[in-house]
Amino acid sequence: MxxxxxxxxxxxxxxxxxxxxxxxxxxxxxxxxxxxxEPQLFQAFLAWHQQQKVSSFADAFAELRQLCAEENYILETSARCSDRHIPFAQE
Structure with a gap:
């Protein structure tokens, strides 16, 4: 109505x-x-809406950083070493 x-x-x-x-x-x-x-319809909508969200690669890394911070874990990455030519890199 x-x-x-x-x-x-x-x-x-x-x-x-x-x-x-x-x-x-x-x-x-x-x-x-x-x-x-009705509350049930609204809850169903919220669940559907959450499923529709598309995560980006940046979102995944942000989540990983958050998890590492919560667990007091340091994600170590090795220094990049390469003798190959990278055309877009500044020299």
Whole structure:
């Protein structure tokens, strides 16, 4: 059901009761400003939204750095040594 913002504020208990049958949409000056849904539907949305996040390589390294810091672990890397020519490197 659709509600005007003022009406939804005045009848909040009714709006909350009505979510059992369908999401309740709240409008302010004909613009959708809120939707009230059942908690289970919202939890399902949050789980779906979390799955949709795409991790980047940078995110993976940030997570690795965070884990190392939490475990007080120092990730040592050896110095790069190469005698091959790297065309984009500054000499």
């Amino acid at each position: 659709n509600w005007k913002l003022d009406e939804a504020q005045q009848k909040l208990p009714e709006v909350i009761d009505a979510i059992a049958s369908e999401p309740q949409l709240i409008f302010k000056q004909d613009k959708l400003v809120a939707a009230i849904v």
